[in-house]
Structures are given as structure tokens and as C-alpha cells.
Amino acid sequence: MTGGLPRPAPGNFWRRELIRSSRGAILSAETRAALPPLCRFGSLVPVFSHLFGRRTDDRSVDALYRRIVAQSRQPVFYTDFAVPDTLLGRFDMIVIHAFLVFRRLKREDARSEAFCQALFDHMFADVDMSLREMGVGDLSVGKKVKALAKGFYGRVVAYERALEAPADGALRDALLRNVYPPVEPPEDAVAALARYIRGQADALAGQPVASFLKGEAAFAPADNATACAPHRETAALTGAENTA
Secondary structure, eight states: OBTTBOOOOOOOTTSTTOOOOTTTOOOOHHHHHHOOOOBOTTSSSOOBOOOTTSOOOHHHHHHHHHHHHHHHTOGGGGTTTOOOOSHHHHHHHHHHHHHHHHHHHTTSOHHHHHHHHHHHHHHHHHHHHHHHHTTOOHHHHHHHHHHHHHHHHHHHHHHHHHHHSSSSHHHHHHHHHHTSTTSOOOHHHHHHHHHHHHHHHHHHHTSOHHHHHTTOOOOOOOSSTTSSOOOOOOHHHHGGGTTO
């Protein structure tokens, strides 16, 4: 037991079975120094807010993190949606679902901001521990986590911009750049993942903030490539949207 919560057996951040308790996931000094605080990405210029001292419910953070990881591990993403079933492919799916949660909670109030920061810290604390379990040395962990965090922020900005567009061309392009290299996925798989993300954003937007702060998130199902209704698209707009 750790801090009153059961701690699962050691594993890897990218494995389906691993979900750690937030009280067991502590950022190392090296990672804390390398990792910037979570930006409020509603504006495309990061506004850094130091919220580490604000009180949050660790159990709720842990519960929501479990939901994000569980949704990201759905086999359909690695079959119908053709996401590479690799370390980075799995990381990318967790990034997408974490982004969608952060997007829902952004700029709600001080408590939701503090909760997002705690969730972000928990996610990268898990990355930190996983890298160590994979044999990465102490001197390299901070650099690797910093690189992953940089990738996280870049993806967040691209996905945020893309979701502001009226059709899915920019979102498909962002997914091709970030999720699928070096493979060339079927176009319909990329389109399906883009529809899923937009549909998931809509589904989360209809849920109260209080539910997230209690560790609850009702993700839309992802059991096939048409789980979310296709977003309306206009072929004439697609080429003009590829700005993210």
C-alpha cells in the first residue's frame, strides 16, 4: 500500500496492464527540473501557471488517469485505425486522450487548472518510472522526458488548431505527422481517427466539470471505425485547412 492506495505491480507506461496510483507516481528531481508546467493551450501561446501547491484529490487524479489509459489501450486503435502498436504509437494515443480531457477543462476555474496540472504531473511521473524500469539511466531520464513533453506540447497545439477548423483536413494532416510515421496508413483509417477525435471532443464537452474532478470521464465508444458520426466535410475546404 502507498498513501492508502494499492499500487499495481511494476510494469511499463505503454503496456495495457500498467496503471499506477498517483500517490505512488512521484516526479524525480531530474524530471521535475526538465519538465515545464502545463500550459493553458486555449491560446496558441503557452501561458505557464505554477500550480503545484494547490490542493487536489489524488484519488480523483488517479481515477481519471486510469480512464485515459484504459481508453487509449482499446485494440481498435491499433487495428481499424491503423495506429502503430509501438511504444510511441501507444504514447500518442494517451496524448490524444489526455489532450481531449485538458481541452474540456481548460480555463474553467482555479480548481480545474490545478487538477489538470496534477494530472499532467501524474502522467509524466509514470513516464519517468517506466523509463527507469526499461533501464534508462538517471542522467538520461530527464532529457528523455523533456523530449516527450516537448512532443506533447507540439501535438496539443496542432490538435487544438485542427479542431478549430470547420472540417477534418488539418486534423488528418496533424495525425499523419505525429501518430503514423514511419508507416503510410490507409486514408480511411486516418479519416476515421480524425472523426473519432472530433466526436470524442463533442462527447466530453457535454459532461460537467465536476465529473472530471471526481475522476470520471465517459469516453465515447471506439469499437469500430464508425464509432463517432462523420463530421461534415467539404472537399473544397480540405486543401486550404492544412495549416497546423
